[in-house]
Amino acid sequence: MTKDVIALTERMPDPWTVLAGLLSGGPDKLVGTEGDGAVVQLCDEQGRPLVSIEAPLLVQVEGEAERLLGATPPPVPFWWTEARATTGVAEAERLAGTFAARLASLTGGSAWPPEAARSLAVVASDGVSVAPTPAAAQPAVDVLTDKAAVVIQDRPVVAMTAWLSDAFRAAANAELGLQVVSPAGTTLSPAVRDSLPGWPSRWVVQDEREGYYDGLSGAVLRWQDGMFAPVAALDATAEDMRTPVAATFQEVSATGERQLAVSFRTVHPADERLLLGGALEAVWRELTGEPPAGWGTAEPANLPWSPSRLTDVAFGRAPEPTWAVVVGSPDRPGLATVRITRTKAGVEEEVRLAFGYGPDEEPPVDALPGLAEVLATRHHLQSMLVQLRKARRDLAVPPRFEGPGVPLAFVLGAEEVRRMPGDRARRTPLSAKPVQLGPRTRPAMYYPLPGNPSDLAGWQDFERLMRHLKDE
Incomplete structure (x- = not known):
């Protein structure tokens, strides 16, 4: 099995430090680049890669090394440098380990996993074979x-x-x-x-x-x-x-841990003054009392939370979509994925967010109506679904059965309510009446649903509501 080896260092690995690490295979190993220079590779004489090294990443967010590796990094900010050994070459894994160990030794820090990065010696790798092209052409693909x-x-x-x-x-x-x-x-x-x-x-x-x-x-x-x-x-x-x-x-057992999951979509008019990420930050503040801790276009999330920087990245990539991950502080596990897309309707943000709670913690369910009103009146909310799940507090997805969530509430934005004929949005087949949000002349609708984690009947009510709203 291939190995990823990661150096977590106090100082940025400069070109000479990277070169010293690359020479862990001896001076006869050739160096190549991929991905417009973002990936450096140790190659054999035929130009096929043995070890691929990603450009160092400055991590400015607390808890990411602990969340993803279970490792203790240097104090934030620190540098995260990944090396990936090529499939089928035993020496390639040792090359990657020695590379990470040398980086950690020269720039201060540690390497993960510890057992893969114990030696600074040159690794003998003459006569080894490597994964055939085209598999080796994409550093992450093994087969x-x-x-x-x-x-x-x-x-x-x-x-x-x-x-x-x-x-x-x-x-x-x-x-x-x-x-x-x-x-x-x-x-x-x-x-x-x-x-x-x-x-x-x-x-x-x-x-x-x-x-x-x-x-x-x-x-x-x-x-x-x-x-x-x-x-x-x-x-x-x-x-x-x-x-x-x-x-x-x-093989599952009850732990009492739960997750509050919020999925929503906003549609903003395309405007030079548009600031993205505001809806997500509003949700985070309403449910935790603080903004997100960090974000990035990959994991680890390496940048401090900044709606303006997220907006700059999205506008720079337009008309291509932008995907981002957003994380919370270590003491309140939270993770969101955001997909920003330019469409005919404007600029759409699709967010999937979850917060984790232990058996002695109560999810802030009472805050949901107020949260929905903030999104509906200030952030061009199109729709939102809130669920409660029996799942891990740390948000990691185990290879075990996790039951589906149960719906707590559905929210329809003001523009979607306005487009519906008559009183369809206000008069539903559910026993609980919807709650109007925002001004009476242009309200959004909050539909409360029975959210008992032990009873999936709430999905029947949700399906009835969807059929009603779609006039099916």
């Missing part, structure tokens, strides 16, 4: 077929790193599925879960009993026809081809 790009991630948390983000884009451009393989015990960042496209993309978890299974559905998988795919039960008939569910996936 490439005509159906899927497979990425192997041996880290505590599979995060939306710059490597993995590049793999997502490459797979999408090639019209391939992306399959992320990880060992047992690894969790998934919500940023990756929310970004996984549909079939045949999936999270593949290694399991000593079943071999492999889907970390989100539990379906037992096998490598077949160039990708990981579900297997049929041995006792299945032609009329009943059910896929078995891994026993490990079903």
Whole structure:
């Protein structure tokens, strides 16, 4: 299995320090660049990569190394430099480890994982073989077929790193599925879960009993026809081809932990004075009493929270969409993904946000109506759905069954209410009456729903409401 090795250093690795690290394979190893110079590679004589090194990233957000690696970094700000060893080359992993160890020694700090970065000695790597092109052409991809790009991630948390983000884009451009393989015990960042496209993309978890299974559905998988795919039960008939569910996936226990999940969409008029991120910050302040801690276009989130800088990045990338991850402080776990898109209607922000709570903490459910009114009256809210889930406080997605959330409330923005004929938005088949938000002449509507985490009947009410609003 391939290894990612990361140096967490007090000082920025300058070109001479990086060169010293690159020479961990000896002076006969050649250096190449990929990604417009953003990735430096140790290559063999044929130009094929042994180790790929990402440009150093300055992390200015507390808690990211702890959240994603379980590592203790230098004080913020610190530098995060990733090296990825090529598949199938045992010496490549030691090269990556020695590179990270040298960086940590020369610039102060540590390397992760500790056992992969213990030696500063030159690694003998003569006569080794490497993964064949085209798999090696994309640093994050370990196996490439005509159906899927497979990425192997041996880290505590599979995060939306710059490597993995590049793999997502490459797979999408090639019209391939992306399959992320990880060992047992690894969790998934919500940023990756929310970004996984549909079939045949999936999270593949290694399991000593079943071999492999889907970390989100539990379906037992096998490598077949160039990708990981579900297997049929041995006792299945032609009329009943059910896929078995891994026993490990079903081993769950109640912890009392919960998550408050908020999904919403805003549509702003395209204007030079537009400031993005305001709606997300409003939600964060209403539910936690503080703004987000940081954000980035990949994980780790490396920049202090700044709506103006987020706006600059989005406008600089337009008309291409912008994806970002936003995180909270370590004592109040919170994570959001934001997708900003320029459309005919204006500038759309699609946000998926969750906060985690322990068994002795109460989610701030009473704040939801006020939060909805702030979004509806100040931030061009189109719609919002709030759910309560039985799930981990730290927000990490385990390769175990997590039940669906239950809906607490749905909100329809003022413009959507205005477009509905008659009193359809005000008169619904639900027993609870909607609450008007904002001015009477142009109100938004807040629809409370029964949010009992032990009862999924709330989804029936939600479906009835959606059918009513759509006049189905």
